[in-house]
Amino acid sequence: MPEEWNSSELLYQSVLDALPEGILYCDTNYIVRKVNQCYASLLGGDVKTILGRPLPDLNPLTRAPVVIKNGRPEMGDLCTLPLFGDNYKFVVNRIPVRDSDGAVTGMVSHILFTDPAELRELNRKIDFLAKKLKHYNRSLKSEHNAHYDIESIIGDSAPIQAVKKLIQNYAADAHPVLILGRTGTGKELTAHALHVRSNRAAGPFVSINCAAIPKELFEAELFGYAPGAFSDARKEGKIGQIELANTGTLFLDEIGDIPLHAQVKLLRVLEEKRITRLGDVSGREVDFRLITATNRDLQDMISQGNFREDLYYRINTLTIRLPPLRARTEDILPLARHILSKIGCPTANFTDEAVRVMEAYAWPGNVRQLFNTLVHATLHQSGERIDARDLPHEVTGGVQIPERHSPPQRHHDLAAWLSAQEAGFLTAALQENQGNVTLTARQLGISRVTLYAKLKKYGIRHSAADTAVTDL
Missing domain, CATH: 3.30.450.20 (PAS domain)
Structure with a gap:
């Protein structure tokens, strides 16, 4: 020195x-x-x-x-x-x-870095993390993509044509859309189509079933949380679903089931375009298009104090009302044939009596019930075509069915029969597990990737607690 x-x-x-x-x-x-x-x-x-x-x-x-x-x-x-x-x-x-x-x-x-070995080790770790990040980004992109467009909506009836026109008109707009319709009418499919036709189609499509999230976990799931925000929280914190929808579309299915305390925070996010994670002090800007859906009467919920009126008017800028299946009877047969192709029975057809019964039935469960009905019918079919007697009793209960004159026959297409069995089995397993893919895969002894592939093959929807064919 x-x-x-x-x-x-x-x-x-x-x-x-x-x-x-x-x-x-x-x-x-x-x-x-x-x-x-x-x-x-x-x-x-x-x-x-x-x-x-x-x-x-x-x-x-x-x-x-x-x-x-x-x-x-x-x-x-x-x-x-x-x-x-x-x-x-x-x-x-x-x-x-x-x-x-x-x-x-x-x-x-x-x-x-003064030690070459130290730098090489860091480079190795960075390369490993970069590969993991690339893998996770691919997984997120696949998980948060819209998979259906207007072409996925089956039917040419006047009510469904009106729905398709509204989708085309509203897709390019940035305002919130509220989709109203009974269970099984295709609310999620409509949301997918709105995103695909929008200028946000390249961004993520994040779908949340509000009814499937426990109330005590809702805010953490939707808004995310900072590290150490509460006991049992991940030490690294968590990104909320709203943040994941940034630059894309956020779809809140069954919005009528959002807890009141979370409605207040959601309204603030919509007004300020900023989100603050639980336990955090600073906000983050977010940019997303909101689509909501419900089968409940929100105005009635407002009068009962179960839904905020200011939030209702915030999400209800544009509205699409989906028709029940009974209001579009001319679409039942095309829908039924499409569902049969989805579950591995593309050559199956119906007797005139089966068509008459299906068109006369009210279908309170709409397309979802039609899907389950056809799975049941393919498993009970004994003739070359699906007959009224192959349909569940709840569908045929009020209809007079003539006696069958042709002798019972077995299926000639083993592959189609096995596919129908598998589709029905998967549907039942998903419903048993409230739509949880991970639990269903574990129960069936297969990987999540395999289960996803089979669900896609048969057109079975897998959002939590809501399993159904994805077509209107």
């Missing part, structure tokens, strides 16, 4: 030398004024021999002149040093130093 240093300077130097990373400061003439032992050794000397020397003499490739001239920092750059040649690169930060008037007075050079 220079003999003329006083005790405070010696202490300052001791602090610098204690750092495991290289620190160097040069003035505007590129003269080294401060350096720690770590950096000095990388330059081939010690503190005493490096101080006072021009940095370009020690490292001809130094970028100190560039940083001092333009006053812009260079962070995370890779550099070489003469002592090591081109065989090893160091990670370095170069930061301009300014006086109280803002004028540049020099530059700090900060070398982060």
Whole structure:
């Protein structure tokens, strides 16, 4: 150490030398004024021999002149040093130093890694994390994609044509859409089509079944939470579903089941376009298009104090009312044939009596009930065509069915029969597990990937507690 240093300077130097990373400061003439032992050794000397020397003499490739001239920092750059040649690169930060008037007075050079093995290990970890991030992004993109368009809506009846026209008109608009309809009429399919036809189609489509989330967990699921926000919270926190919908569409199915305390927070998010996670103090901007759906009478819920009136008017800018299946009887046969193809029976057909019974029935469960009915019929079918007697009793109960004159026959297409059995089995298993794919896969002894593939094959919807064919 220079003999003329006083005790405070010696202490300052001791602090610098204690750092495991290289620190160097040069003035505007590129003269080294401060350096720690770590950096000095990388330059081939010690503190005493490096101080006072021009940095370009020690490292001809130094970028100190560039940083001092333009006053812009260079962070995370890779550099070489003469002592090591081109065989090893160091990670370095170069930061301009300014006086109280803002004028540049020099530059700090900060070398982060002095051990090649340490840098290689970090690079290995970064590469591993990058691959994991890429995998998770692909998974999220697949999970948060809309899979259905207007072409997925089966039928040409006047009521369904009116729905298709509204979808086309509303898709390009940014205002919220409220979809009203009874259970099984295709509310989620309509939401998918609105997203696919919108200018946000490239963004995520995040669908949430509000009725399937426990009330005590609703805010954490929708808005997310900060690390340590509550007991049993993940130590790294959690991103909420609203944030995941950023730049895309957020679909809240069964919005009438949102708890009142969460309605207040949702209204604030819609008004301010900002979200604050539970336990966090700072908000985040969010940009999404809201689509909601319900089979409940929201105005009646408002009068009973179970739904906020201000939230109702916020989500009810545009409305689509889905017709029940009984109001579109001419679509029943095309829908039935489409469902049969989805469950592996593309060549199956119906007797005239079966068609008459299906068109006469009221279908309180709508398309979802039609799907379950056809699964039942394919499993009980004994003739070449599905007959009225193959339909469930709840469908045929009020209809007089003539005696069957043709002798019973077995299925000639084993593959179709097996597919129908599998579709019915999967549907029952999902319903038993309230639509939870993970629990269903575990119960069936197959992977989630395999189950997803089978659900897609048969057109079975798997949103929580709501399993049905996806077509209107």
